[in-house]
Amino acid sequence: MKNTSKTFKTFVLLISFFMFTSESFAQIPGFPDDVNDEPAAPINSLVIMGLIAGAIYGVKKLK
Numbered sequence: 001m002k003n004t005s006k007t008f009k010t011f012v013l014l015i016s017f018f019m020f021t022s023e024s025f026a027q028i029p030g031f032p033d034d035v036n037d038e039p040a041a042p043i044n045s046l047v048i049m050g051l052i053a054g055a056i057y058g059v060k061k062l063k
Helices: 002-020 046-062
Strands: none
Touching: none
16 A cells, blocks of 8 residues: 555655656747847857866865
8 A cells, every 4th residue: 555655655756756847848938130249258268178177176075
């Protein structure tokens, strides 16, 4: 009896999870094509230096 109750609760939880999260897959409508887009942000070479420094710091922190 206890196992059946647990199975039922799990089933109800799973079904409600799938029902209520279905909206998270939807996308909002886009904007018209006549809108001027902002220019893309430049990615500097300092990003690579930051990643290397972060990796070195992480390795030292783990040791």
